[in-house]
Amino acid sequence: MFTASDLNRRNQRVQKLVQLLLGGMTLTLMLPVAVIMIMLVYKGGPAISFEFLFTTPTNGMTAGGIFPALLGTICLVVVALIASVPLGVAAAIYLSEYAPDNGFTRAINLAIINLAGVPSIVHALFGVGAFVIFFQFGTSILAASLTLAIMTLPVVIVATQESLQAVPMAFREACWNMGATRWQTIRRVVLPNAITGILTGVILEVSRTAGETAPIMFTGAAFFLPLLPQSVFDQTMALSLHLFVVSTQVPDMPEHLPYGVALVLICLVLMMNSLSIALRMYLRGKKKW
Amino acid sequence: MENTSQANPAARLTPALSIAFDKRGKDWYIDKLVQVLVFLGGISAIIFIIGIFIFIAREGMGFLTEGFSFKEFFTSSNWRPTSATKETYGILALVAGTASVTGLAMLVAIPFSLGAAIFIAEFASGKTREFLKISVELLAAIPSVVWGFIGLAIMNPLIIKIFHVPVGLNVLNAGIILGLMAAPIMTSIAEDALKAVPDRYREAAEAMGATRWQVIYKVVLPAAKNGLLGAVLLGVGRGFGETMAVLMATGHSINIPTSVFDSVRALTATIAAELGETAMGSRHYEALFTIGIFLFVITFIINMTADFIVRGIRKG
Numbered sequence: 001m002f003t004a005s006d007l008n009r010r011n012q013r014v015q016k017l018v019q020l021l022l023g024g025m026t027l028t029l030m031l032p033v034a035v036i037m038i039m040l041v042y043k044g045g046p047a048i049s050f051e052f053l054f055t056t057p058t059n060g061m062t063a064g065g066i067f068p069a070l071l072g073t074i075c076l077v078v079v080a081l082i083a084s085v086p087l088g089v090a091a092a093i094y095l096s097e098y099a100p101d102n103g104f105t106r107a108i109n110l111a112i113i114n115l116a117g118v119p120s121i122v123h124a125l126f127g128v129g130a131f132v133i134f135f136q137f138g139t140s141i142l143a144a145s146l147t148l149a150i151m152t153l154p155v156v157i158v159a160t161q162e163s164l165q166a167v168p169m170a171f172r173e174a175c176w177n178m179g180a181t182r183w184q185t186i187r188r189v190v191l192p193n194a195i196t197g198i199l200t201g202v203i204l205e206v207s208r209t210a211g212e213t214a215p216i217m218f219t220g221a222a223f224f225l226p227l228l229p230q231s232v233f234d235q236t237m238a239l240s241l242h243l244f245v246v247s248t249q250v251p252d253m254p255e256h257l258p259y260g261v262a263l264v265l266i267c268l269v270l271m272m273n274s275l276s277i278a279l280r281m282y283l284r285g286k287k288k289w
Numbered sequence: 290m291e292n293t294s295q296a297n298p299a300a301r302l303t304p305a306l307s308i309a310f311d312k313r314g315k316d317w318y319i320d321k322l323v324q325v326l327v328f329l330g331g332i333s334a335i336i337f338i339i340g341i342f343i344f345i346a347r348e349g350m351g352f353l354t355e356g357f358s359f360k361e362f363f364t365s366s367n368w369r370p371t372s373a374t375k376e377t378y379g380i381l382a383l384v385a386g387t388a389s390v391t392g393l394a395m396l397v398a399i400p401f402s403l404g405a406a407i408f409i410a411e412f413a414s415g416k417t418r419e420f421l422k423i424s425v426e427l428l429a430a431i432p433s434v435v436w437g438f439i440g441l442a443i444m445n446p447l448i449i450k451i452f453h454v455p456v457g458l459n460v461l462n463a464g465i466i467l468g469l470m471a472a473p474i475m476t477s478i479a480e481d482a483l484k485a486v487p488d489r490y491r492e493a494a495e496a497m498g499a500t501r502w503q504v505i506y507k508v509v510l511p512a513a514k515n516g517l518l519g520a521v522l523l524g525v526g527r528g529f530g531e532t533m534a535v536l537m538a539t540g541h542s543i544n545i546p547t548s549v550f551d552s553v554r555a556l557t558a559t560i561a562a563e564l565g566e567t568a569m570g571s572r573h574y575e576a577l578f579t580i581g582i583f584l585f586v587i588t589f590i591i592n593m594t595a596d597f598i599v600r601g602i603r604k605g
Contacts, residue, residue, distance in 0.1 A: 015502040019412050025404030029472055030424055033431075036439055090330025098327060110596060111334040117523070117592040118341060118585060119530025120433075121557045125564075125581040129344035133569070150337050157334070181320035211432025214532040214557075218564050240434045247438050248537060262438050266431060273430045277423055 040263050047260025061224060061250050066261055068228055072141075072236035073268075076216065077209045079145035079232060080152065085202055087149075088156030095157070096164040097186055116154035120214040123151045127219040142232040144220025151215055152205045159201020163194040196283045200276045207272035211265065213240040223249065239265050342585060349578030351570070352378075362579075368543055368559070370573040378576045380583070385545045386553030390535055391528040393464025393549065394471055398524055402472040403517065406479035411505050422480075429473035433533040440466040440538030454550045458540035461549040466538050467528050475524040482516025482599075483509060519599035526591040530584065532557040556580055 004012075055065035091108075099105040127147030137143040167190050175185040191198075221238040223245050229236040243265055247258040365379025409421045440462050448457035486509050494504040510517070540552025541562060560577050567574040 011500045011503065015500040018502045019408075022404045022408035022412060025401050026408045026421060029401050029405050029469075029476070030421075030428070032469060033428055036443060039443060087330050087333055090327045091333060092330075094327040094331030098324060099331065108331055108334055110593065111338040113596055114338050114589055114592050115334055117526050117530070117588050118338075119532060119557055119588055121532040121560050122341065122345065122530070122581050122585050122588075125345050125348070125560065125578055126341040128564070129348045129578070130340065133348070134344065153334065153337070181316050183320040183323040184316065186323075207430055211430075211434070213432070213434040214561055217561060240432060243434050243438055244533065244537070247441055258438060258442065262435050266435050269430055269432055270427055273427055277426065 037266075040259060040266065043256060044259030044261075044263030047256040048263060052260060053264070056226075057224065061246055062253055062257065066239065066242060066264065068225060069237040069239045069242035069261075070264070071228060072221070073210050073239040075141055075229060075232075075236055076145050076148060076220070076238055077206055079141055080148040080209050081202065081205065083146055084149035084153050084156055084205065088153050088201075088205075089160050089198060091153075091157045092160030092164060093186060096161050097182070097190065112154050112157055115150070118151075120151065120212060123147055124215045124218055126150075127215060132219055138233065139218070139222075139235055140220050140233045141229055141236050142220070144216040144236075144238075145232075147215045147219045148209045148212060151212065152208045155205045155208055156198075156201050159204060160194070160198045163197020163201070164190060166197060167193045196279060200280045200283070203272050203276040203279070207269045207276070210272070211240055211269045213238075213244055217241060239268070342582075345578055345581045345585060349575050349582050352572060352575035352579045366543070366545055368554075370563070370567075370576060376572065378572075380556065380580060382543045382545050383554055383556045383559055383580075386539065386543075387529060387535075387555040387557070389460050389546045389553060390463045390467055390539060390555060391525060393460055394467035394528045395521070395525060397465060397468030398472040398475055398528075399521055401468075402475035402520075402524070403479055405472070405476045406483060406517075406520075407505060407510075409476070410480045410483035411501065411509065422477075425473045425476050428469075429477065431470075433470065433531060434537075436466050436470050436534040437537030440534060444538065452550065456540060456550075456552060458538060459550050459552050460539070460546050462540075463535050463538040463553075463555075464549070466534050467531055470531065470534060471524040471527050474527055475520045478520035478523055479513075479517050482513045482520060485516060486512045515598050519595045522591055522595035522598065526588050526595070529591070530557060530588050532561050536561050556584060 052065045053070065054067050056068055057066065058064035091112075095105065095108065099108070124147065127143055131137045131143035131146050132139055135143075137146075171189050171193065172185050175189045176182075180188070216238055220235055221241040222235040223237075223241070225235060225237055239261065243258060243261045246253055246261055361377065361379055363379075363384075364381055365377060366382035366385070367377040367379045368383060369375075369377045405421075405425070409418060409425070413421055441458070444462045444466065445457035448454065448459070448462055452461075490508050490512060491504050494508045495501075499507065535555040536558035539555060539558065541554050541558060542552040543554050544551050546553050560580055563573070564577050567577065
């Protein structure tokens with residue numbers, strides 16, 4: 001009774017063809033990156049050793065390790081997190097728990113979208129104009145970290161907002177019925193249930209912050225420093241800027257060294273992202289509601 | 290006294306309870322304090338976006354108020370801020386550089402990322418889907434300076450070898466790099482847009498005997514049109530504002546490109562390369578901040594338009 005007509009068969013063929021084509025496109029998108037990763041590991045792998053990670057660059061940066069850059073990136077990330085996590089979580093709590101649905105809230109959301117969309121070099125100019133010059137922090141870890149913090153604020157806000165909204169409304173209502181204030185409810189019920197989700201956002205922010213170059217170029221990261229930073233008002237080297245410097249600014253660079261730096265940076269970033277994804281999947285598996 | 294206790298229902302209970310209800314104790318004040326604090330957090334985004342504009346304008350204002358020639362700035366292709374005889378500040382060639390690289394990047398990224406988004410959202414399922422989504426997310430995380438390095442160290446010799454051109458740092462190189470960078474972001478936004486189309490649309494079409502592709506082509510794509518357009522626009526914004534990758538992969542020489550093998554220079558890269566060498570408050574320094582204002586305004590418009598288009602469907 002239901003035999004396939006020519007038209008049915010043709011449609012089925014088109015369907016197969018399209019599926020193959022789109023699948024091919026998806027692969028084409030991933031394949032070059034896979035090849036690039038393999039090349040990075042192949043060429044940069046031999047450069048990486050315990051010594052490479054834990055000694056200072058020597059010989060005009062053409063030899064030695066990357067320790068000051070690695071340490072500098074960690075400093076920048078930590079200071080940036082101290083500034084942006086409380087602010088971002090507060091903003092997300094406001095938007096998710098307090099904000100009425102009106103034009104003002106919409107303006108805040110638009111500002112967050114724009115903050116995420118402003119070019120990184122414009123954030124750098126802002127960092128120079130505001131933190132380096134106006135607040136007189138000079139080119140320092142503090143100025144660079146604050147610039148990074150503002151730039152990556154949307155990452156924390158969006159992730160926190162999502163995990164707060166994933167907490168069922170009934171949890172809050174039950175708590176309010178017991179006579180708890182809004183804050184008591186947030187503090188005792190909403191935040192404990194959302195904390196892992198917030199953590200995934202924070203880890204994601206670490207990854208973003210560690211990889212950024214343009215915003216720190218003029219606000220606190222230096223090409224080369226003989227000494228490690230002593231306080232947040234010192235300049236520092238950073239891994240991302242170090243990769244730029246060793247691959248473009250230094251003549252007679254042995255080929256393996258920039259590859260090694262690139263490999264360390266990309267491993268750092270991808271490890272953070274994988275951690276965030278793993279945490280998210282664990283959370284989804286554990287969820288009881 | 291009698292009247293107030295009448296008006297307040299709590300006061301009609303036992304005196305102790307009435308006090309408990311009326312009390313504005315520690316918890317009440319903490320609650321109000323927190324409300325104020327999180328509100329400050331909430332408006333911080335607005336403060337920062339206004340702050341960015343104000344502080345950049347503050348540094349760049351001098352350039353705009355003293356002998357600024359609108360015509361020269363936008364129509365001259367001579368960017369010679371350090372010329373000994375006559376300094377000229379024309380950004381036409383820089384705009385052309387940014388536009389050509391972003392244009393080529395979109396040519397690469399739009400078909401592939403929309404194709405990938407349709408495949409992930411509509412065809413792939415289960416483990417494959419999960420794997421592809423995670424891959425896209427990881428691709429989006431690769432820092433731009435690493436992409437720049439890839440353009441410099443891997444794409445550059447490759448282009449020289451394949452096309453027999455003297456320099457491999459050009460529009461083609463930066464366009465492909467930027468395309469690969471923008472594609473994962475566009476893919477995940479486009480996939481969200483496709484997922485936002487209600488399943489009952491698909492079910493209705495499938496019940497009429499349509500194949501999966503007919504459903505996508507005739508029902509899902511038209512319904513997700515605005516979301517997809519928003520994804521493309523955000524990709525354009527991303528490419529337009531990208532700095533490190535275009536600085537390292539374009540060749541960074543001032544040109545109005547006539548072929549994809551010409552080296553160009555982008556607006557963002559110009560700021561990144563020159564700001565370090567200018568004296569604070571000099572005309573060159575102010576000109577770079579003026580480019581910053583220009584970049585800020587353009588990306589602001591792109592982001593607002595994208596948001597407006599995407600929200601259009603949600604309301605309709």
